[in-house]
C-alpha cells in the first residue's frame with residue numbers, strides 16, 4: 639500500500655510543481671508558526687487529534703465530514719494540537735481542509751501527508767501548516783535529513799514517524815522535533831500498541847503513540863508504561879460528542 643501511495647505522490651508532485659514559486663513566497667511570508675513540540679510537551683496527557691475522513695485500511699470513517707466543526711470540538715475538548723490529512727486520493731483529505739481548520743482554531747496544526755519532496759514542505763507552510771509529518775519508512779536517510787533541515791529553516795516543526803526500530807537510523811542529526819511511533823504496520827495494517835512502548839524503551843525518548851487508540855483503557859495502559867503523547871484519529875472522529883470524548887480520554891470525566 640505504501641508503495642502505491644508513494645507512486646501516486648510522485649505524480650501529484652509533478653502535477654503541482656508549477657506552483658512552487660508561489661508556495662516559496664507564501665512560506666517566506668509566514669511569521670505565525672505555532673509550536674507543535676511545545677504544545678505536545680505541555681499537560682499530563684497530550685493528544686494530537688486527527689481530522690480524518692477515510693483511510694485505505696478502514697474506508698470511509700465519517701460520512702457527514704465537517705473538518706472545521708471537528709477541529710473546533712477537538713479544541714474545546716482540550717486537544718494539544720490538530721492533525722489534518724491532506725492526501726486526497728487515499729484519505730479523502732485536502733489542503734483547503736487544513737487552511738480552513740488553521741483559521742478556525744488557535745492550536746498548532748500538523749499537515750498529515752506523504753512528504754517525499756521539498757516542494758511539499760513549502761506547500762505545507764503556504765497552506766497554513768505549523769508542522770509536518772515525515773515518515774521514516776517512506777524516506778532514505780539523506781532525504782529525511784534534507785526535508786527536516788528545510789522544514790526547520792522555514793519554521794515548521796516535524797513529527798518523525800517510525801514503525802520499526804531499524805528506521806531510527808534515519809532520524810535526522812540534531813533532531814529537535816517529535817518522534818512518533820506508528821502502531822499500524824503500513825503494509826499489513828496490523829495494529830499493536832506495544833510497538834510504541836518497545837521503541838520508547840529502546841530509545842529512552844518520549845514518543846507520540848500513533849494509531850489504534852480505541853478508548854480510555856488504551857490510554858491508561860500506555861500511561862502506565864510511560865507514554866503521555868498520543869495521535870488519535872478514527873476513535874475521535876466517530877464519537878457523537880467529540881469534545882466530551884477527548885475529556886474522557888484524558889481522564890477528566
Ligand SMILES: O=P(O)(O)OC[C@@H](O)[C@@H](O)c1c[nH]c2ccccc12
Nearest residue numbers: 820848849850851869870871872873
Ligand atoms: O485513526 P487512528 O487509528 O487513531 O490513527 C491516526 C493516525 O495515527 C494515522 O492516521 C496515521 C499515522 N501515521 C500515518 C501516516 C499516514 C497516514 C495516516 C497515518
